[in-house]
Amino acid sequence: MPELPEVETYRRFLDELVIEETITVFEVKDAHVLAADEAVLRAALVGRTVVQTSRLGKNCFLHLDDGRVLVLHFGMTGDVGAYRDEADAPRFTRVALHLGSGLRIAFVDPRKFGRIRLAESVGAYQEAKKLGPDALDITTEQLGAALGRRKTLLKPLLLDQRLTAGLGNWIVDEVLFQAKIHPERVAGTLTETEIKRLHSAIQLVLRTAIQHEANYRNFPASFLIHAREWDDSATPGTDKHRFCPVHPGTEIEKTYVGGRATYTCPVCQPRG
Numbered sequence: 636m637p638e639l640p641e642v643e644t645y646r647r648f649l650d651e652l653v654i655e656e657t658i659t660v661f662e663v664k665d666a667h668v669l670a671a672d673e674a675v676l677r678a679a680l681v682g683r684t685v686v687q688t689s690r691l692g693k694n695c696f697l698h699l700d701d702g703r704v705l706v707l708h709f710g711m712t713g714d715v716g717a718y719r720d721e722a723d724a725p726r727f728t729r730v731a732l733h734l735g736s737g738l739r740i741a742f743v744d745p746r747k748f749g750r751i752r753l754a755e756s757v758g759a760y761q762e763a764k765k766l767g768p769d770a771l772d773i774t775t776e777q778l779g780a781a782l783g784r785r786k787t788l789l790k791p792l793l794l795d796q797r798l799t800a801g802l803g804n805w806i807v808d809e810v811l812f813q814a815k816i817h818p819e820r821v822a823g824t825l826t827e828t829e830i831k832r833l834h835s836a837i838q839l840v841l842r843t844a845i846q847h848e849a850n851y852r853n854f855p856a857s858f859l860i861h862a863r864e865w866d867d868s869a870t871p872g873t874d875k876h877r878f879c880p881v882h883p884g885t886e887i888e889k890t891y892v893g894g895r896a897t898y899t900c901p902v903c904q905p906r907g
């Protein structure tokens with residue numbers, strides 16, 4: 636599923652290709668991914684120039700020269716591509732934006748859970764969807780205020796996009812492992828030091844994932860994700876990936892928190 640690091644990677648790809656380009660054709664191969672009327676979208680897009688790209692959580696925005704934004708949400712299997720000739724259109728291209736340069740931008744989505752819509756602005760979309768600040772932008776103070784006095788479990792709260800946008804299941808597990816905090820801690824019991832650690836871990840995990848363009852096999856061996864995927868690529872030919880990278884004798888545990896598969900090190904992350 637495209638999480639924040641994938642979507643940031645898509646945004647950077649698009650940014651290289653679409654800035655100052657005019658949309659000449661809005662081609663719909665499968666209207667299932669449209670969350671707005673096709674004719675309305677076409678009228679809003681054709682002839683417009685893209686002036687900027689941005690991202691909030693798992694949403695990517697193409698800013699148009701009239702101030703409105705095209706919102707791309709990638710669902711379960713969404714991706715982007717670029718091509719020049721119809722014969723080269725990626726498989727499962729659902730929508731294509733033809734640009735003045737002759738390049739075509741593909742919205743690719745095998746399972747069709749992705750959505751394309753128009754919004755008056757990023758702020759208007761954020762408010763309508765009740766999204767919190769982006770997980771890369773949230774400050775320690777904002778995080779502390781959002782968690783303080785809450786009697787709910789920490790992990791489900793961090794997954795709540797109203798608190799901060801862009802933290803998915805594996806990311807929260809990695810963040811809590813790096814911060815050495817148990818996912819079933821009551822949010823309001825975190826100390827100031829723990830909130831600082833949590834904030835630093837969010838930055839570390841997201842920046843590392845973006846740096847590696849979300850190819851988790853390339854993540855450092857100090858990351859828990861290798862245990863999650865039972866993936867030995869960081870420590871090839873061994874079963875080290877099943878054990879805590881800090882405590883080589885301790886096996887990573889799998890449990891369920893709020894119905895979601897959750898991986899923890901019982902030594903690094905005491906229940907408290």
Ligand SMILES: [Zn+2]
Nearest residue numbers: 879882900903
């Ligand atoms: Zn450990």
